Amino acid sequence: MKNILVPLGLSEHSVSIARLQYTIDFAKELNATVYVVEVFKELPRSGSLPSVNKALKEIKASTIEEEIAKIDKKGVDIIALPLEEEILEAIPKFNLQHAIDLIILGAEISDIKVPYFLGEITGSLVKKTEIPVLIIPEMYTFQPINNVLMAIKSGIINKNNALIPIKEVLDTFNAKMKLLQVKTAGFLPEDSEFHNDLGEIVSSYKSSENATLFQGVLEHLNENYPDLLCVFRRKRGFFSKLWEENTVLKKDFDSRIPLLVLRGAD
Structure with a gap:
């Protein structure tokens, strides 16, 4: 597994930082590259300037970089990429370009007020994608797999x-x-x-x-x-x-x- 993708912002109830750190620790063992992606809302082409959408993309890229800065990167090659489309549409296209070997997703938090193990977007990805998926429990810390x-x-x-x-x-x-x-x-x-x-x-x-x-x-x-x-x-x-x-x-x-x-x- 040389290319690992970890989407951020799929659910307000999943913990992105813990999952991102797990992904980095896991990728280090596999000597893999990590693509950290998040969707941003691109304005309709009609009535909007290309420069505006470019600025939105740069803002989202900066937001992703801020999240990456909170973790220990451990020398892993990490690439921050904003996606213009909805995640279910963007990942198959992204996969064609970068040959993603694994997607790492997060389970919902353990709060009893949150009834789901997988939310709708995360569940849809697991259900529909052809890419293998690793689902990480809330706040799970990486440990060697024996x-x-x-x-x-x-x-x-x-x-x-x-x-x-x-x-x-x-x-x-x-x-x-x-x-x-x-x-x-x-x-x-x-x-x-x-x-x-x-x-x-x-x-x-x-x-x-x-x-x-x-x-x-x-x-x-x-x-x-x-x-x-x-x-x-x-x-x-x-x-x-x-x-x-x-x-x-x-x-x-x-x-x-x-x-x-x-x-x-x-």
Whole structure:
């Protein structure tokens, strides 16, 4: 992972500085470049001078730089970039130019007055983007990743290079990964087949029977004490129920550890 993108200002309830510091610490381990982006409202071309929009862009760039100045950059290459379009439209275009390997997003704060784990914009990004996403809990401090729990229903992976992000994490931190396969009512015989690349990076395996993949994960999180939870984004996968809407409620899912969402077999 050479290029990491971290958007600011997606929600008034997410903590950008803590997430930005985590991103820098994580990027340092991977020797990656960090793009810090935030959307600004460009005025309509008709009736506005180009110089005005240029000034707005410079103001937003200055705002981003002020946020970056609050953290320890640790020698990481950090690029501040204002985006003129809405984030859901801007990121795919940005990705074509810069080949983003990972987006780091923040979960909503733990205040009981905020019912969401992911807000609408953040949830939409996780749901719709083809780029792997790492979701960081509120005020989470970076620590080396020693143990990973990957939760799957099916061992079949149809997306090319879907495992590259987790492979890089395992190699960088010399981490071990436990594979949890949750067999639900819709489990098919072919789900027992495992992609060769997946089998090569798994240190241990366990299966369980649960009503949903999500319930299986909750049952085994405390048993395994992982530093990272890894899931696939699939129609029949972990978030199939949660992603019926763009928001994800805390009553449906919450996590005290980082959550890596990989591209699955949509």
